Amino acid sequence: MALPDTLPMTFPAPGLPARVRIHEVGPRDGLQNEKTLVPVAVKAEFIRRLVEAGLTTVEATSFVHPKWVPQLADAEELMPLLEGTEARLPVLVPNKRGLERALALGARDVAVFASVTESFARANLNRSVDEVLEMFEPVVAEARTAGAEVRGYLSMCFGDPWEGAVPVSQTVSVARHLLDMGCAELSLGDTIGVATPGHVLELLSALSEAGIPAEKLAVHFHDTYGQALANTLAALQYGVTCVDASAGGLGGCPYAKSATGNLATEDLVWMLDGLGIETGVDLRRLAATSTWMARHLGRPSPSRTVRALSQKEN
């Protein structure tokens, strides 16, 4: 039985933004956690379909050293296939060398990936939190000189697998550094998915007190404990208008121990559609794209909305 198109019904709620920009991370953050290597032509087609479904910002790939993330080792081949795409296509750059490769291929939006905790900075980049920030300073400066806009990711903002609780003040301090060095937008990452709505409000309000307003912020929740959408609602209620999500919940496979549990873009769009919040995204077209991608990965999408819509239509 097909779900009637009248669902979800639309009921705006007080105190929410009229429009939300979705920062789609499926092709980068999603795919980099998938073990099945995806051919570059399929990646280009995936990004094209996401843009056709109405997504205006699609993080395309990463210029990390190919040895670190084999899935994204084809960044140089992918970029030319995306020429003419009518959307912002940010790419992750881990250092100066990565930035130069990205700029040479025409990247206009780049992102750097900082850690709020010492343990993860050490595990991920073998540096201290401050050394990571120091390393990024010239990268951000060079990107801006070249006319690119820079997004700063902050990982482990709400908890850390080694350190447990992460004081809000640590996140505020790293956020301040990234803005001061020239980042235009900060993405607050709940890398292990442990945040709850009050924690989100506490962090947003501490950032606001430190002079960092909601307009500069995006939220990046993982669904590891099922909290991502409730946390997103709390962030929207606080005034955040940019939300990171991964088409089909890519990277968050429930069948693998490596599950990272990205918030699925479809689950997010279902809620935003129901709240009458404009995103420009066509939910059913997006879900069809994720179902298509899931076939390439050889397993069902972990997004509940994708599963429910595709079951009803089959």
Place this chain on the structure above:
Amino acid sequence: MALPDTLPMTFPAPGLPARVRIHEVGPRDGLQNEKTLVPVAVKAEFIRRLVEAGLTTVEATSFVHPKWVPQLADAEELMPLLEGTEARLPVLVPNKRGLERALALGARDVAVFASVTESFARANLNRSVDEVLEMFEPVVAEARTAGAEVRGYLSMCFGDPWEGAVPVSQTVSVARHLLDMGCAELSLGDTIGVATPGHVLELLSALSEAGIPAEKLAVHFHDTYGQALANTLAALQYGVTCVDASAGGLGGCPYAKSATGNLATEDLVWMLDGLGIETGVDLRRLAATSTWMARHLGRPSPSRTVRALSQKEN
């Protein structure tokens, strides 16, 4: 790596209740959708463990005709095994005969199951909405005469697979009828999981205008589209303090087409713990119970929290 016990961190948020009562539906609403027949001794042990984990209300079984729901055909055998359990153990009664069987076995809390839509009333009970209510009138009266407390379930409050959109006024009308006939509490069911937070607020506010306050209400969300916890947050913000949930997300198997997607009690408790809202439930003990039950059913729990906690501990 074991998740540090300091997570989730606790941050109360404004405008939320200090305490929430969880109405655990796993043994009834959860199991009735599971195909694997569970032995009666395992069911009794399951309920005992749920109560030991701190749940104060555990819906135990249903006195429907055994032919309708084979999984719950052992209600008569189960009830004596639960004697002395220190918790409220409501049972579903579909009609006068079911009520009499339940009362004879010592039930002190019963529930009736009404539909908000004509299509589901017809599909489920082969009656109109009004005929279902008429049938329940003497059942509720007799239950109250016997000193039992009656809960009224309202199914399809937010959408219906045949009718699509469901006007809020239909739910208000059925709610009014159930209260007038003597139900002490109403559970608002999003049977197909299509609600979003603004819709929840719209319904709660329409009920309040009709003289039905939040204290009389419980919310019963399904996670079919991943919305259950965000909807719960909206209901808590409105003042609802009773939430239905199913241990381990029982009945909501993501691997089967029959997935009904009950909100998992563990995902709910994770959020409530993070918000500092008291439930009396020990999250890790509850998750261990759901992992134990999942082994009996021969498949992993669909609860994200149960999966994440059990992966880290293995």
